[in-house]
Amino acid sequence: MADHIDFYFEFSSPYGYFASTQIEALAAEFQRQVKWHPILLGPMFQATGSAPLVDIPVKGQYSLHDMSRTAELFNIPFKQPDPFPIATVSAARAVLYLQKKNAGQASELAKRLYHAYFAEGRNIGKTEVTLAVAEEVGLSAAELQDGIAQDDIKAQLKQEVNDAMARGVFGSPFMIVDGESFWGFDRFDHIRRWLQQKS
Amino acid sequence: MADHIDFYFEFSSPYGYFASTQIEALAAEFQRQVKWHPILLGPMFQATGSAPLVDIPVKGQYSLHDMSRTAELFNIPFKQPDPFPIATVSAARAVLYLQKKNAGQASELAKRLYHAYFAEGRNIGKTEVTLAVAEEVGLSAAELQDGIAQDDIKAQLKQEVNDAMARGVFGSPFMIVDGESFWGFDRFDHIRRWLQQKS
Incomplete structure (x- = not known):
């Protein structure tokens, strides 16, 4: 089986959100799996x-317009959220914590959190909102609250960001x-062409 | 007949070069003409x-790699030029001067200049190189040399850059x-989708 696609994303990134709605379909075209990597753009910036x-x-100004238009052109539900951008440490830690138990659940939660913020306007920057979203997809808010407070999860997120930077990641989405x-997100077409020409 | 597509480009911009090889085909898909606008990025930056x-x-570092890869994926002849970037005032003025006489010739020269720099590695930042390229496509180097030295052409380029900025242009290519x-260049697909959804 071919290697997975590494998908780096920051929860406050609109183009990361757009990518989150299509990365699995893109990977599936080439019989690939996706490895989801929540990161924080702050240290990269x-x-x-x-x-x-x-x-x-x-x-x-252009970018704000481009975001709405991109969503429209690709039929992705989107409403420019307010506040924007937000701190996404809790959301990122929640995904990391879940990944240790169940990678599929973790990526489902990631997609759900992105949707909550960019399609429903819910501020996932607040830990209680992130936990509420997790509960809606059948996860235990209490367990997750404990999980994201663990020192090793906090350390792991820092490590993930450092590892990503060491691999040259500087933005979101980054594959x-x-x-x-x-x-x-505008490189999805390039990934497709690149994989087609390779195979 | 529908309005033309305004195509803003800086001669030192690789993605502007890529766009120059495909903008007319894109416009033709929708029965549009292209209006070529040489600009300078310096004041915009x-x-x-x-x-x-x-x-x-x-x-x-990423961008340098992305440029070569984009050229490859879209089958565009490309060799990262050195020196890069360059000052492109003469090339831009030459196109503006020609536009007053023959818009078709002016866009042919623009494409030829882009190709000379990004596919043949010729430094069109030097006025004599720009004039030599013009001569190769049947233009008079002597006439063009006079043309680009005219005060009204110099003033026009400044005006074009100011007009572009007033319209919100801040990069290259910009349509x-x-x-x-x-x-x-990665918005060509968006233009296509946008025009399809409009019509």
Whole structure:
């Protein structure tokens, strides 16, 4: 079986959300699995001297429009959330905690959290909202609350971000396929072409 | 007849070059013409606080690889030029000068200049190289040399850049279709979807 596709995403990233709705279908086209990696962009932006897209003069305005239009063109439910961006440490830790028990459940939760924020406008930056979303998909909020408070989960998230940066990840979504790096939802078409030309 | 597509491009932009090889085919799919707008990114980067992509830590390395890979995936002849980026004032002025006489010739020259730089590694930042390329496509180097030295052509380029910025243009390639702005070669697919959904 061919290697999995590494899928790096930050929960506050709209293009990461768009990618989360289609990454599994893309992988399935090529008989691949997806490995979900929640990351935090904050430390990466420091390394590249970047800022959240919407804070950049001129480009920020364009980006807000591009996000809505991209959602429309690809039929993805989307409503620009407010507040935006948000801190996503709890959401990322929740996914990491679940991954140790059940990777399938963890990616389901990731998709559900993204949808809650970008389609329903629920602020998953608040731990109680993240826990409520988890409960809606049949997980135990109490267990998850304990889980994300564990020191090893906190350390693991830091480690995941460092590992990602060591692999050259600097944005969201970011996909690594057989050692080849692709940044952005707009690179899905490139991944497809690349895998087709390879095979 | 539907409105033309405004195509803004900087001669030092690899993604602008990629776009230059396909913009007319894209426009033709929807019975559109292309209006070619040579611009300079320098003043725009000042407005958005941006820097040339390849100068950005981490992202720069990725971008260099993405450029070569994009060329390969879309079958576009490409060799990362050196020096890069370059000053493209003469090339931009040459296209503007020609546009007053013959828009078709001007866009042919633009495509030829892009190819000379990004496929043949010729430094079109040097005025004599730009003139030599013009001569190869049957234009008079002497006339063009006079043309690009004219005060009104110099003023026009400044005006074009200001007009573009007033329309929200901040990068290359940048397309405006029926008032809708699209930034990047990777938005060709979005333009296609957008025009299909509109019609």
